[in-house]
Amino acid sequence: MSPTEPAEPVDLAEPAGPAPAVTLADVSMAFGGRTVLASVSLDIAPGSVVALLGANGAGKSTLIKILSGVHPGHGGRIRVDGAPVVLDSPLAARRLGIQTVHQRIGEGVVPGLSVAENLVFEELAQRRGNPFVSGRATLARAREIQAGLGLDWSDAVLKRDVTELGISDRQLLILARALATRPRLLVLDEPTSALSAAEAKRLFALVARMREDGIAVLYVSHRLGEIDALADRLVVLRDGLLTDDQARPFDWDAALRAMLAQAQEATTARPVRAGVRGETLLSLRGVRLFAGRAPLDLDLRAGEVTGVVGLLGAGKTELARGLFGAEPFPAGAVELDGAAYAPRRPADAIRAGVHLVPEDRHTDALVPGWSVARNVSLPFLKSLSRGGLVSRSREDALGRDTIGALGVVARDEHSTVEELSGGNQQKVVVGRWLAATPRVLILDEPFRGVDIGARRDIGRRARALAAEGAAVLVLSADVDEVLEVADRVVVLAGGEVHLDAYGEDAERDRVIQTISASV
Amino acid sequence: MTTTQSTEVPTQAALPPATSAAVRVQNAVIKYGFIFVTVALFLYFALSEGSFRESATLLDTLRYVSVAAILGLGVTFTMAVGGMDMSVGAVAGLGVSVAAQTMVVLNQVGTVAILAVLAAGAVAGLLNALLIVVLKIPDMLATLGTMFVIQGGKLILVDGQSITPGMTMSDGSTAPGRFTEGFLKIDRGTVLGVPISVLIFGGLTVAAWVFLARTRWGRVLYAIGANPEASRLAGIRVGAHRALAYVVSGVLASVGGLILASRIGQGDVSAGASQLLEAVAVALVGTSVLGRGRPNVWGTALGAVLIGVITTGLTIKGLPYYTQDVVEGAVLILALVFSFTLSKRRTA
Numbered sequence: 001m002s003p004t005e006p007a008e009p010v011d012l013a014e015p016a017g018p019a020p021a022v023t024l025a026d027v028s029m030a031f032g033g034r035t036v037l038a039s040v041s042l043d044i045a046p047g048s049v050v051a052l053l054g055a056n057g058a059g060k061s062t063l064i065k066i067l068s069g070v071h072p073g074h075g076g077r078i079r080v081d082g083a084p085v086v087l088d089s090p091l092a093a094r095r096l097g098i099q100t101v102h103q104r105i106g107e108g109v110v111p112g113l114s115v116a117e118n119l120v121f122e123e124l125a126q127r128r129g130n131p132f133v134s135g136r137a138t139l140a141r142a143r144e145i146q147a148g149l150g151l152d153w154s155d156a157v158l159k160r161d162v163t164e165l166g167i168s169d170r171q172l173l174i175l176a177r178a179l180a181t182r183p184r185l186l187v188l189d190e191p192t193s194a195l196s197a198a199e200a201k202r203l204f205a206l207v208a209r210m211r212e213d214g215i216a217v218l219y220v221s222h223r224l225g226e227i228d229a230l231a232d233r234l235v236v237l238r239d240g241l242l243t244d245d246q247a248r249p250f251d252w253d254a255a256l257r258a259m260l261a262q263a264q265e266a267t268t269a270r271p272v273r274a275g276v277r278g279e280t281l282l283s284l285r286g287v288r289l290f291a292g293r294a295p296l297d298l299d300l301r302a303g304e305v306t307g308v309v310g311l312l313g314a315g316k317t318e319l320a321r322g323l324f325g326a327e328p329f330p331a332g333a334v335e336l337d338g339a340a341y342a343p344r345r346p347a348d349a350i351r352a353g354v355h356l357v358p359e360d361r362h363t364d365a366l367v368p369g370w371s372v373a374r375n376v377s378l379p380f381l382k383s384l385s386r387g388g389l390v391s392r393s394r395e396d397a398l399g400r401d402t403i404g405a406l407g408v409v410a411r412d413e414h415s416t417v418e419e420l421s422g423g424n425q426q427k428v429v430v431g432r433w434l435a436a437t438p439r440v441l442i443l444d445e446p447f448r449g450v451d452i453g454a455r456r457d458i459g460r461r462a463r464a465l466a467a468e469g470a471a472v473l474v475l476s477a478d479v480d481e482v483l484e485v486a487d488r489v490v491v492l493a494g495g496e497v498h499l500d501a502y503g504e505d506a507e508r509d510r511v512i513q514t515i516s517a518s519v
Numbered sequence: 520m521t522t523t524q525s526t527e528v529p530t531q532a533a534l535p536p537a538t539s540a541a542v543r544v545q546n547a548v549i550k551y552g553f554i555f556v557t558v559a560l561f562l563y564f565a566l567s568e569g570s571f572r573e574s575a576t577l578l579d580t581l582r583y584v585s586v587a588a589i590l591g592l593g594v595t596f597t598m599a600v601g602g603m604d605m606s607v608g609a610v611a612g613l614g615v616s617v618a619a620q621t622m623v624v625l626n627q628v629g630t631v632a633i634l635a636v637l638a639a640g641a642v643a644g645l646l647n648a649l650l651i652v653v654l655k656i657p658d659m660l661a662t663l664g665t666m667f668v669i670q671g672g673k674l675i676l677v678d679g680q681s682i683t684p685g686m687t688m689s690d691g692s693t694a695p696g697r698f699t700e701g702f703l704k705i706d707r708g709t710v711l712g713v714p715i716s717v718l719i720f721g722g723l724t725v726a727a728w729v730f731l732a733r734t735r736w737g738r739v740l741y742a743i744g745a746n747p748e749a750s751r752l753a754g755i756r757v758g759a760h761r762a763l764a765y766v767v768s769g770v771l772a773s774v775g776g777l778i779l780a781s782r783i784g785q786g787d788v789s790a791g792a793s794q795l796l797e798a799v800a801v802a803l804v805g806t807s808v809l810g811r812g813r814p815n816v817w818g819t820a821l822g823a824v825l826i827g828v829i830t831t832g833l834t835i836k837g838l839p840y841y842t843q844d845v846v847e848g849a850v851l852i853l854a855l856v857f858s859f860t861l862s863k864r865r866t867a
Contacts, residue, residue: 326752350754364752365744369813378742379737379753388734432753 018377019082021046021216022067022098022185027076028240029062034422036062038240039076044185049207049217051231053259055312055477058222059240062165064189067218068100069093078183094122097184101174101191108174109162116142116158119177130141149176149206168199175206185216192226204230224252224314252456256516260479262431278303280343281471282354282440286334289322289495295332296497298490300440300471305462307486308475309511315495316475318443319357323473324356325349336440353439357430357446365429373399373413375431383436402431407457424452430458434465441465442473447481459485479511493518545759552857553808557825564832571835580827582706585720586611586782588823589775590798591805592727593768598802599731600764601744602651602658607772607798609669610643612791614776616673618702619682619786626696633702636773638781641671643857644769648758648762653711666795674788682786698784705781711753720820723771728816740764741813800851807857826850 020043029037037059044050054060061225066074072088079085080096087093093100102108109118117124119142123135142158151172165173171191178186188207207230210217221227227234227251236244236258244258282300289296293315300306310316322329325343334341336352343349349356358364367375377384377395384394399413406427410420418426418431426446433441443462462485466472476482482489489506491499491514499506499514564571571577590607597604614636621632643665650661678689684697706716729736739760742750751757775798779790804825805818829850830843838846 324752344755345754346752347754347756356752358752362745363748365749367742367749369745370742374738378738378750378755381738385735388736389729390733390735506692 020044020079021081023079023082025077025079027063027066027070027074027078029059029066029074030124036240037066037074040240040241040242041070041076041235042235044216044218046184046216047211047214048232049211049219049230051227051234052218052220052237053222053227053234053255053257054237058237058259060237061189063237064102064187064220065099067093067098067185067187068102069098084125086202094181097182099178099181099183099185099186100187101178101189103190109170111161111163112161113162115153115162115165115173115197118162118173119145119158119180122177122181145180146173146176148179150209151176168195168202171195172206173202175203179210179215179261183215185218187218187220189220190222191219192221192223198301200226224255237448242330253513254517256512260477260512261516278469278471281337283335285333285335287319287322287334288330293495296495298500299499302469302471303466304487305466305472305474305485306488306490307482307506308473308477308490308492309477309482309515310492311477311515313494314492316477317444318491318495319492320356320358320442320473320475321440323349323354323440326356335499353436355433355435355436355438355441357441357443359444359448361426361429365432366425368418369416371399371416372403372408372410372420372428374430375417376402376435379432380436398435402428402435405434406431406461423450425449425456427454430461434461437468438470439463440471440473442475444475445477446474447476447478455484479508479515483508483511491515492519522564546760549857553804553854554821557821557828560825561828564828564835568832568835571832574712574839575833576835578712578717580831581717581720581824582714583831584823584827585716585800586775586793587797587801587826588720588820589723589778590772590794591801591819591823592723592816593771594774594798594802595727595805595814595816595819596731596740596764596767596771598657598806599737599740600761601747602665602761602764603662603799604647604765604768604772605659605662605795605799606643606647606666606669607768607775608795609666609673610640610769610772610791611776611779611794612788613639613643613669613673614773615780615783615790616677616682616786616788617738617779618780620677620700621765622698622702623682623684623686623694623696623786624688629699629702632699633669633777636777637770640769640773640776641766642769643772644766645762647765647769652758652762652846653800670802676803677786679786679788684785689692698781703781703784706778716781719774719778723774724816724820730840734762736763738786740834745812797826797847800847803858804854808853812858822854 017028022044024040024042027037027040028035030214040059042050050058052063062071065071066078066087069087069090069092072086077084078087080098086094087096087098092300110121113121116139120138123141124138139155139158146153149172162170162173191203195203204226207219211232211305215516219227219231233245233247234250234255235242238259244255246255248250264282278301280299281302282455284296286295286297288294308316308319318329319329321327325333325345325348328342328344336354341352342350343354346356367378373396376399377390381390381397384391384398396413402408403410403413408420408427408431410424417428420428430443430446441462443458446458450458462472462474474482474485483506486506488502489499489511490497491511493515498518499511501510564622590611594604617636617639618632621627621635623631647662647665650656650665651658654661656664680686682694684694686694688694704715705719706714708715710718725844731740739750739755740763742753742755743760745755747757775794776791778796780786783790801822802814802819804822805816805820806812806814808815808818808821829846833843833846834840
């Protein structure tokens with residue numbers, strides 16, 4: 001792939017210092033015609049911690065997978081210590097000194113094997129020569145490996161089954177194993193997501209030691225506090241492009257803007273709307289999104305599109321799933337039209353006219369192999385049936401209506417959803433819930449992986465639904481997506497409301513500053 | 520907008536517009552291959568063996584496969600929700616013993632026996648539903664467990680003995696009852712020359728097809744099998760519907776048990792065991808018919824007919840009975856190649 005023009009002016013000044021341990025030049029990746037990583041160039045110096053930030057779908061995990069040898073079909077060039085390399089398998093990446101510690105710790109250990117066997121597992125897996133495994137030799141080597149990380153597990157601990165270790169100890173095990181290979185680059189993907197504060201501190205100390213040992217670290221996280229404490233440099237990925245590259249001291253507003261904001265063009269197109277302030281339709285009182293966090297009060301009004309913005313972990317999905325009865329709130333009361341509303345399962349919510357477009361359309365919304373019409377009709381089969389028999393003509397008509405109303409690009413209502421592009425699949429999922437005129441429509445990250453045309457079509461329908469008197473809730477990590485469609489913007493962080501503003505008060509910079517102040 | 524008016528109404532995933540001749544041939548082979556094989560084998564046997572052509576032979580073939588076919592229909596229901604029922608053979612065997620116990624030992628009429636057998640099947644289905652839906656045990660393991668429990672429990676019920684009319688019971692008396700004439704007609708009687716068991720097979724096939732392919736409940740079962748979480752978020756009571764599938768499977772298996780009991784005419788304790796693998800095989804073969812790659816009623820029925828044609832044909836050809844298993848196994852593997860390897864390649 002030819003290098004595209006730089007995404008945004010990026011400070012290319014290289015820190016004077018040692019030659020980079022790993023160099024990426026114009027690295028790109030596309031899946032089925034969709035570009036996930038456009039053209040990423042990055043130097044990582046030995047003995048430095050580079051933090052990688054990006055919203056969901058920005059291309060972070062693709063970049064990590066390329067570095068760990070999972071995507072051999074990528075574009076661009078990669079060098080290790082100046083020499084061009086081909087990362088065509090996880091084994092190749094490891095042999096070249098690139099070690100990756102994945103976010104899901106469970107996938108890194110082998111249950112049923114002891115702690116010691118897990119520590120030497122990589123050597124076990126590729127050992128040549130003596131095919132017999134001696135317990136004593138394993139234990140001795142395991143002691144060496146753990147010492148490399150300053151762990152002092154007793155032999156009794158080393159002999160235990162690995163599943164008896166806590167989650168943070170398992171992660172230390174994986175780190176020790178990765179470091180035993182003396183890597184040039186260590187990729188840590190959201191390493192603290194399962195750790196307590198004290199455990200995270202222990203991890204930070206280890207990362208600091210690795211830096212002193214001259215290991216290059218690519219630290220992927222959405223927790224700004226950690227990055228502030230650890231990183232020498234931060235880079236931001238958005239829509240497959242590097243949009244920011246900073247050395248210390250970090251400018252958080254700029255980083256967040258690079259991470260969350262669209263190109264300016266998209267936002268200026270947004271018409272300024274005065275607040276509508278309709279009747280309260282849904283009111284939340286003392287609702288806790290996470291057990292043990294502060295409660296939240298929120299009113300959703302008829303005729304309004306309320307946008308909820310927040311980073312990963314802010315509580316957006318918890319809010320959506322709680323209102324839909326998919327995962328009831330830990331505490332609090334909700335009223336719908338003045339009457340108590342406590343859905344215990346999605347069927348209750350649907351009956352009450354509360355509909356949800358879930359975050360992940362593939363796992364949570366679409367039935368694979370089914371036609372557009374059948375996917376649309378699934379929640380409403382009862383009203384399309386007589387004596388239990390589904391009326392195909394009415395079902396097909398519903399499918400055609402959805403295709404027409406949202407401008408779904410499909411051959412006809414019998415096309416399977418797999419034949420549609422991602423944006424059109426999303427239109428089908430949204431269109432399904434418009435079929436029965438909801439009173440409250442919740443859209444969780446409705447624009448993810450959706451092109452700008454589809455985004456506009458979905459936004460237009462959401463606004464039309466609000467104009468008919470429904471309350472519409474749009475949840476997104478993307479500020480501009482929300483500003484484009486919402487009358488009112490709510491900033492959520494840690495399960496609490498940090499800003500609740502209408503129209504022009506919900507100005508872009510103010511929203512971004514609120515998010516950046518809340519982390 | 521972008522809707523295009525369609526002249527034909529394809530229910531299958533339509534082919535991409537530009538398909539080469541080779542791809543079209545391959546698709547046709549995948550879609551109609553199994554029907555073609557069945558018809559070709561049928562013609563081969565019919566042309567080479569005169570006795571195969573007699574209508575009595577053909578009806579006997581259908582009568583022979585009716586039990587495995589009906590059990591296979593039950594398995595199809597559980598496969599539709601993404602599960603499996605390994606207990607159908609044991610439930611059919613339980614039906615045989617319950618029928619014998621009711622009529623021979625308890626001296627009841629055939630109708631009572633039929634109701635008792637169907638109730639036993641429903642209870643077995645509820646037990647599977649409890650284990651799988653409430654206690655969250657993987658379907659294969661749970662139904663394997665009930666298979667053993669039902670087989671063992673049945674032996675306790677009948678003191679480990681096959682119940683035959685006129686047998687001496689443990690207290691020294693003679694068993695008072697017998698299999699009633701009406702009950703024996705289930706498998707031995709005919710209507711307009713067609714065995715009643717074949718009519719039951721045909722009727723249940725049509726009913727199962729209407730239910731799975733045409734009603735909203737059937738649609739929901741398939742939705743759960745294809746994506747349970749999306750189904751739940753579409754407002755479907757996933758647990759209740761999965762339970763329904765296992766209860767239907769249990770009841771269908773007990774219908775198979777009724778036919779089996781009528782055929783044997785006594786409470787044979789070993790009955791039903793051999794039906795399990797045939798029933799599962801028939802349902803799996805069914806997934807490859809019409810190249811759908813998913814469980815479907817017509818596929819299951821046709822799979823049963825295919826296995827019947829092969830078994831009868833080879834028997835007439837003089838192959839010893841003990842070679843049947845190998846042949847059936849080979850048919851199953853071939854069907855699975857159609858279902859998995861070839862149809863996956865097409866979508867890739």
